[in-house]
Every structure is written in structure tokens, then in C-alpha cells.
Amino acid sequence: MATTTTDYRICPDTGLQFHRSAENLMKANAVAGVVFLLIGGILALLVTLTRWPAVHLLPADTFYQALTAHGLDMLVFWIIFFEIAVLYFASSTLLRSRLATPKIAWLGFALMIIGAVTTNIAIWRGRSSVMMTSYVPMPAEPTLYLGLILFAVGALIGCFVFLGTLVVARAERTYQGSIPLVTFGALTACIIAIFTIASGAIILIPTFLWSAGYISHIDPLMYRVIWWGFGHSSQQINVAAHVSVWYLVAALVFGAKPMSEKVSRGAFLLYILFLQLASAHHILVDPGVSSEWKIFNTSYAMYLAVLASMVHGLTVPGAIEVAQREKGFNKGLFEWIRKAPWGNPVFSGMFISLIGFGFLGGISGVVMGTEQINIIIHNTIYVPGHFHATVVIGTTLAFMAVTYFLIPALFRRELIWKGLAKWQPYLFGLGMSAFALFMMGAGTLGVQRRHWDMGFTGAMLGYEYPGSAYLMMGIMGIAGVAAVIGGGLYILITVGSILFGKKLPGAQFHDLPTPVPQAAAALQGHGHAGFAAPGTFALALVFLVSFVVYYFINWKYLASVWPLG
Template identity: 70%
Template sequence: MTEIFRTCPDTGLKFHRPAENLMKANAVAAVVFLLVGGVYGLLVGLTRWPAVHLLPADWFYLALTAHGLNVLIFWLIFFEIALLYFCSAALLGCRIATPKIAWAGFALMLIGALMNNYIVLTGNATVMMTSYAPMEAHPLFYLSLILFAVGALIGCFVFFGTLVVAKAEKTYEGSVSLVTFGAITAAIIAVFTIVSGAIILIPTLLWSLGFIAEIDALAYRLIWWGFGHSSQQINVAAHISVWYAIAAIVFGAKPMSEKVSRMAFLMYILFLQLASAHHLLADPGVSSEFKMFNTSYAMYLAVMASMVHGLTVPGSIEAAQRAKGFNSGLFEWLRRAPWGNPTFSGMFISLVGFGFLGGISGVVMGVEQINVLMHNTVYVPGHFHATVVIGTTLAFMALTYWLVPVLFRRELVMKKLASWQPYLFGIGMSGVALFLMGAGTLGVPRRHWDITFSMTGGVVHEFPAAANTLLALNGLSVILAIAGGAAFCIIIVSSLLFGRKLGNEEKLDPPIMATPPEDSDYEGIGTGAISVPGTLVLAGVFFVAFAVYYFINWKYLAETWGIG
């Protein structure tokens, strides 16, 4: 029994071997699907570059379907399951509940993901990730997603079970850590999400098999988005937990106040699901009251929670840096941050990109009336590449650099490339987000193979020349981002295969886990009563950008046709 736990010499974390193996399996599966989805993404980006126009139409739509599913679903959820096990078993230093059932869940997810890739690749399920009824895919398509979802649900319950184990076996005292609290948030949202997915995908499967006569298009959209949008909230809760974790890993940071950060996580659970309705703002049959309620009361409270994290995450870093002596001026704490450490730079680019690009565009697009200017244009993928790729994916990449030695006990290889990787990926993906949003404001449709309309027999529309330029710039940014993504996959896979094995007692130098400052070091930091003036200034800049962009879009709206 003594062998079943090991203590990590670098972090002091206690790893339960079966839990550790599950984390490894899920993390490796995640990276594999990221690689597959990334290749599809490159093909999509190059096809939408008008001068390149790489793929024929059928392959373009197929690649786009596969891209969405592999990266948005399989990469993220596999990684999140690894993260849930880490935040429970590793952070609480306990054994994982029911490892065999956890492996069954993993197997279901893997079978689902492979089956899905197979059926999409045969060309029988080119329906996009959203698979809007009554457009029909092969039954295996729906079945594969259901299997994957059941597997993920099992993962969530193993996580909850592990929390119970830790509590019962008293492996920690008081409340769980903030990071684990964030993971609990993600898991609770995941349960709601997966249940919504089951409610819509099971009847859709039966319909595709001929047992149900009809799936109502609007009902499908309403319930599907309870799944499709909420799954993005799992991502948000998970990557914000990762931000907090990295703040502790790199700086030894503690929460500015436990209460505020935890309340902000709680607000996600309470309000985010309702906000899914912002996908229906341009739909018939949904009342304005419903739309406004869901996008203001529900969505803005969730947005408020994100903005709070947007302050408290860098704020906790600033406070820790100041406590360590980087206390002069507004930004010494930030200048003296380890910008060459990919775990930090990835996390910080993720934070800034998620807020400035993804957050602002998301709220503006979620305004009932303004949505009409953006609905289903490439503005939408522009927005979510900022939230889910710069935000979630880059945060997960950043953490992975740290997990390689901690979890896999291998030394990272190609450290120089690793120190550049977050910049390459972050800048490339910021280009994707910005240029797609730009093209979207010019009306360029999403999920569209040919905006020159060469196949219509002469009925054409000419987009402004700038649209072509923006799509070309997007293509270049895709190449940059894919280079960054490929660098990540190569570094991680090579490290796992060829990285130097670290001994069981060997400590890395420099250390990869910061020592938290003493409480007394926190006394008198900052200016007067404001302990984190730099972060407050950055938050102010964010707020001004947000407000200006918000009102600019009302002005755009006022200039178009009257709509009643």
C-alpha cells in the first residue's frame, strides 16, 4: 500500500498512482485530438484565404465539421477530465474514487471520439458541430457524441466521488483550495451541460434511426445550445482555475480574497446556463423579453463574474510580486515577471486575449439588437477563437509545460522553442480572432466555401475588397498559430518520449513551484489602501476599451436599415 502514493519532490504534491495514470491517459488523448483538430483547422483557414482556396467544397465542409468537434469537444474535454482528477486527487492528496469506473469513462470517451472521427471522415456526417436538425447525419454521429458525453459524465462523478473520499479520509483541513473550488464549478456546469446534450441528442439519434418522425428546428436550437454554450462555460471555469493555479505555481500567489473569487465562480453556476439563449437572438419564435432577460440579468451577472476574475487573477500575481519586493511604480511587478517561462507567458496572453478580444466581442455580440449585425457572420468564429483558443487552449498549454515534469517526471525538451511557443500561438490566434471579426463586420458569412459565388450561374455578391484582405491576413495568422500549435505538440510529445527521466527524489533547478510569500511580506504593498494599483489601472484600460467598443456598435446598428 505504501507504493500506491508518491510525493512529487518538486511540488510536494501527493500523487495516487491510479489517479496519476488516469490524468496521464486523459492528457495524452487530449493532445492527440488537438493535433488532429489543428490539422483540420489549417485546411479550413487556407481554404477561406481566397487566393489559396485549398480544399474542394465537400472536403472544406467535412474538415470544418471535424475541426470543430476535435478541438472544441475532444481536446478540451479530455484535458478537463485530466484537470478534474488533478484538482481533486492531486491537490487534495487523496486516492481517486473508483479508478476502474474512471477508466470505463475514459474508454467510452475514446470510443466516442474515434467513432465520431470515423463517421465524419466517411462523409456521412458533414453537418458541422451544431448538426442543426432537420439536416440529418448518420446515426453513428449522434451515437458517438452520446458515448463521449456519458464517458465525460462518468469522469465528473468520479471527481465528485474523489471529493467525498478526501473529505471522509480527512486529507485536507477546512475548505478546498480556490483552484479545486473552480474545478467543482466546472464539473457542476458539466453535469448540466451533458444532461442538456442527452435531452437533445438522444431524440435526434432516434429520429435519425426513424423512430421519431420530426425534430422541431427551434426546440433543437434551444436545447442544443443549453449543451453547446454551457460546454464553453466548463471551459471558462476550467481555464480560470488554471490561471489561479499558475498564479500560485509561478508566483506563490494567494487569492486577493477567497470570498470574492469564490462568489464569482458561484455566479457562473447560477447564471451562465441561462445565458445560452444569446444564440437565439436572431431567431423567430423567441420573445424579446426572453432574449433580454437571458442576455442582461443572466448573462451580465456571469460577465460580471468574469470581469471580477479578470481583476483578481492578475491582482493576486501583482500582490505576490510586490510582497517579494517588486513594489515600485505601477508595473515593476509585471516587468519583472518571468516572460521566458511558457507557463507564465501562456497564462498571461490567455488572460489578456480572453478579456480584450473574446470577452468584449462576446458581450457586444450578445446584445439583443446588435446581434443582428453579427449573427452567423465570421465575426462569431472570430469571437470564439479568442475565448476558447487564446483563453482556454493556451491556458491549458501553459499548464501542460508544468505538468510534464510534475506528472510525467520528464524534463522538458526544446526549452528555447517552448519559451517562444505561447507568443507564436497567442499572436497567431489573436490575428485569427481580429481578422475574422473584421471580415464579419463586413458581412462575410461563416462556414462558407466561396464568397465569390462562382458556382451560382452568375448571381453574385461582391464583398468590399477589404474582406478579401482580411481573410488573407487571417490565413497568414492561421499559419502562425498552427506553427505555434505544432511546436506545442512536438515539444510535449518529444518530452514524453525522449525527455530526460527525473528521479523520484530529484528536484529540478530552478524550482518549478514558487514558495508563497509570508503574510507579513504582504503588509504595506501597493499605494495606500490600494494593494494592486497596477492591476486596477489595467482593469481601467479594459473598461474603457469595452465601453467605447460597445457604443460604437450601437452607432453601427443605428446606421443600417430600419428593422421592426
């Protein structure tokens, strides 16, 4: 084992152990992610102020540039940089292991940086406003595809370093029993990532050659089918990653153990087998795939992925409830949640993420994934409303929450502006919830997804939406500005804390890893509970009723806009 005499340190607050190489890579990836979050957040404000009818800020050409860069910087660069940091944490730190091949990991990071910068330069050169989907035959500069390919290769290297670290930890017996559930969830994200990157390579490499003039033709239907294996599955990496963060926060804040390790691991396994098939809802109106394929993927297969998310949505708050009740919070159904540390942004951010992802993202995702209902909301603004509920409320807010834990534990800095930090998850989470909700409402009324001017000003064939659509888009604009302010506070607090926060003791490194301490036991334990979480089951019933009512409302709406006879 190639180590120096200063390879490991123990966090005195949590008992977690950090390997120097892994720690530096975690910091680098997390910081890079926040930089792209900042860029994407500024672009989000510009896009929001343009889609807000009363403001309508940007001209068409600049709007499409901003929208293209916003989608890639947020949905790809910010999130995957942070996810690579999560993979290194879940392997090296939670398994108390040295990181496998740090030099190769740095090569992967360099390729990700080069790829992300190259892609942004291609967009702002003015000839690559093709949106995140980059559908052919609409061409972009070759450097846009090249940048995405380089970034994907770098991310793939990070995945293999993570897998290598699991092998090292097993060989050197740095942990007891099976890998922790959080690490198992990260492994799920890694497996989905490898599938996703392979899908991207299959289509982006020939598209790069086509844009450079070496290939004469790319079939658009073939492109769409394969690209969505990359485009949508990349968001399934996020789901597995942020669910892992939910379990991590439950363990760190409450010492909570899963209600059933086997059930939670089984749900992650369902993600691996079925979650990527949700890509089907993007091509339900395409003639390039058969009706049998569409029906299978939007019914039997999709429901198994939905089942997995519902299991996690039950077991995470259920584990918290069991832990709280063991501490004496037993009055009624909900004292456990009323007495939770709502002033701790690590918990509040995680819990708002869980509720928003389930009620807004999950329910709307099932509706969008139903072949018949999809017809009435396909390519409306309902679609970005849905994925802002899943990727922004679900993933981004969960990552924000765990950052408040990582700043003292990883960076050994005290948070600045602790009062603002307490309110930041509420401003961002609730603002984004209203943003997504009213965007989905406007989409239900038919507001188009990508057109920069919902009023079609100056068009020969105009279309007038009902007044309620303009009202919803206005509320969406206000909520979007509030969410951007919340995101800006997160960046100010985290960057300010890293640069100017009070230094905390315990940053010294030493020579050898240490045995697993009691403080970290919750991350590696195996919990079990029967009907010990009645409050959680009551909330689950509320979710089920909400889902059923909204689902059949959409069937009723379909019948009204698509009459037969």
C-alpha cells in the same frame, strides 16, 4: 481504504502528491486530448487555407467534412479530455487524496475514446458533414450521434468520479480547512458540465433515434433551443476550467494567493447561476423563444456572468502583483509585470491567455450577446472569431501553459527544446489573437460564417464585398498559419519531452499520503488584499475604456446599417 504499498509519490520540485491511479488517468486523458488537438490542428490548417480567398484550398464537400471534424475534435474532444485530467488533478492531487473508483474512471475514459473515434469515423465516411451544431432536419449517420452520446456518458462518469473524490478527501481529512480555490473552480466546471451533458442527452438521444428511423420528426426550433444548452454551455465548462488554471499558475509560479477568497468564490458561483445563459446569443433571431426571454438573458442575467469574468480578470493579475510587490518589485505601476518571468512558458502562456480572453473574447462576447447588435453579426464570421478568442486563446493556451508544468511534475521528464518552448506561447497566442481579430473585422463587414467561398464563384446572384474584407480574410489566413505552427510546436515539445526528455528523480511510489508541505501551501491558503495592486487597477481601467468605446461603436454601426424613418 483500499491501497497497496506503492500508491503515492511526492514530486520533489513542487511538494505535490500524486495517487497512482489518478496519475495514470491524468496521463491518459491528457495524452488523448493532445492526440485530438493534433488531428484538429491539421484540420484547422486545411479550413484556414480554404477560407483564405487567395488560396481556397479544399473543394466544398471536403471543406464541410473538415469543418465538422475540426469543430468536434477541438471544441469537444481535445478540451474535455484535458478538462477531465484537470478535474482529477484538482481533486486527488490538490486534496492529497486517493481517487474514488479508479475502475469506473477507466470505464469513463474508454467510453470517451470509443465515442470520439466513432464520431470521427462517421464524419469521414462522407454522410455526416452537419457541422458541430448538427441542426435538424439535416441528417447525419446515426453513429455520429451515438459517438457523441458515448463520449458524453464517459465525461459524465469522470465528473462523478471527481465528486466522489471530494467526498473521499473530506471523509479521510486529507486537507485542511475548505477546499482550495483551484478545486472550487474545478467543482464549478464540473457542475456546469453535468448541466451541459444533461442538455445534450435530452436532444441528442431522440435525434439519434430519429436518424435511425425510430422517430418520425424532430422539431427544428426545439432542437436549436435545447442543443445550445449543450453546445454553448460546453464552452462555459472551459471558462471555469481555464480560470482555475489561471489561479493555479499564479500560485505555482509566484506563490500568489487570491486577493479575496470570498470574492473569487462568489464569482465562480455567479458562473454556475448565469454563465450558461450566454447560450441565448445563438438564438436571438429565432422565433421559437419570446422577446421577454431574449431581453432578460441578454441583459440582466448575462451581465452577472460578465461581472464574474471581470472579477477573475482583476483578482488573478492582482494576486500576482501583490506577490511580486512583496518580493520588492515596487517601482511605479508596472515593475511587477515587467519583472515577471516572461521566459517561463507556464507564466507567459497563462498571461497571454488572460489578456486575450478578456480583451478579445470578453468584449466581443458582450457585443454578440446584446440582442440589437447581434442582428448585424449573427451568422457572420465574427461568431467563430469570438469563440476562437475565448476557447482557443483563453482555454487552449491556458491548458498549453499548465502542460509545461505538468511534464516535469506529472510525467517526471525534463522539457526538450527549452528555447522553442519559451517562444511557443507567443507564436500561438499572438497568431491566434490576430486570427480572431481580423476574423471579427471581416464579420463586421458581413463575411458569411460557413460558406466555403466568400466570393460565391459561379452563383447566379453573387455578392461583392469591399476590398478591405478580402484584405482582412488574407491577414486572417496568414495569422492562422502562424497559430497552427505554434500549436504544432506545442505538440512536438510536449510529446517529444514525454518520449525523449531526460528522466527526473522522484517518481518512486510509497505506501501512505503525507501531511500538507509548505511548498503546496499557496494552493490552499486564503489571501486578502485591499488597494494593494494599483497596476492591476490601471489595466482594469484600460479594459473598461476599451469595452465602452467598442460597445458604442457597434451601436453606431447598427444605426448606420439599419436606418429608421
